[in-house]
Amino acid sequence: MIMGFTVLALVFFSEDFKTMGNNIDFETILPKAINEFAYVGLAGILLAGLLAAFMSTFAATVNAAQAYLVNDVFLKYIHTKASSKAQIQASYIISVLVVIVSTIIGLYLDNINSILQWIVSALYGGYIAANVLKWHWWRFNGNGFFWGMLSGIIAAMLAPLFFPDILPLYYFPILMCISLIGCIAGTLLSKPTEDKILIDFYIRIRPWGFWGPVIRKAQAQHPDLKQNTNFRRDMFNIIIGIIWQCSLTLIPMYIVIQQGFPLVTSILTLGITSLILKKNWYDKMSIEEKEYDAFMKKNF
Secondary structure, three states, rough: OHHHHHHHHHOOOOOHHHHHHHHOOOHHHHHHHHHHHHOOHHHHHHHHHHHHHHHHHHHHHHHHHHHHHHHHHHHHHHHHOOOOHHEEEEEEEEHHHHHHHHHHHHOOOHHHHHHHHHHHHHHHHHOOOHHHHHHEEOOOHHHHHHHHHHHHHHHHHHHHHOOOOOHHHHHHHHHHHHHHHHHHHHHHHOOOOOHHHHHHHHHOOOOOOOOHHHHHHHHHHHHOOOOOOOOOHHHHHHHHHHHHHHHHOOOOOOOHHHHHHHHHHHHHHHHHHHHHHHHHHHHHHHHHHHHHHHHHHHOO
């Protein structure tokens, strides 16, 4: 629905945008559309929904920050023998500090659009490599994750200083390569994770990818362990899932702008992709869960 209101704003306020030239304030588009096209009750519901979306996203960020900082910094380097009470107190303090620092940063930003472009286009380039390798490469470890993330974040912070006139989107492949180099270097220059941990992880998660040495050791201990060979099926389901999600997003947009034929085709697409996902993902996932439960009961 938000997409629909944005489209309405782009259409009906196009003359205003032309007069603004390069000084368009993108943050005013949606509020203007809601004020112009939404009734009083609906406007309240929309604003409540937007606030709820913001609160859920920000709450998740705050919770993640205090979890990372307490477990990975406070307990590891500052107070290794902290009691449960001390950990809870530290998490409260960190949560408050994250909110305060975030608010201060927000006050000094020129506009939200610029920081979002940097986060989505640039910062993700330094984020993806580590978060993909951790599932699909057996040799990858905590050091690789740390150095991959650190090199990617530092590169993302420095890129706007060296290339101020380049759109952050173009940083993405460069930053991803830098992060990937950091991941590989940090991993290969440190000790591998213990076999016991890797075998236990593979048995419980069954990821596909470069897990050959771990699979052989796991199958030596558990001959009835089946290797995950569902790469093609998973990739197919991801493509179908993207189409499914796009259809789900487009339907309310077409309702708002009253486009009948695209609305019907989007609903049909949603129905077809839902059936495919049920047959090729949900149903098979249930079968695999039963096989997994039977294997775990037999071996553990």
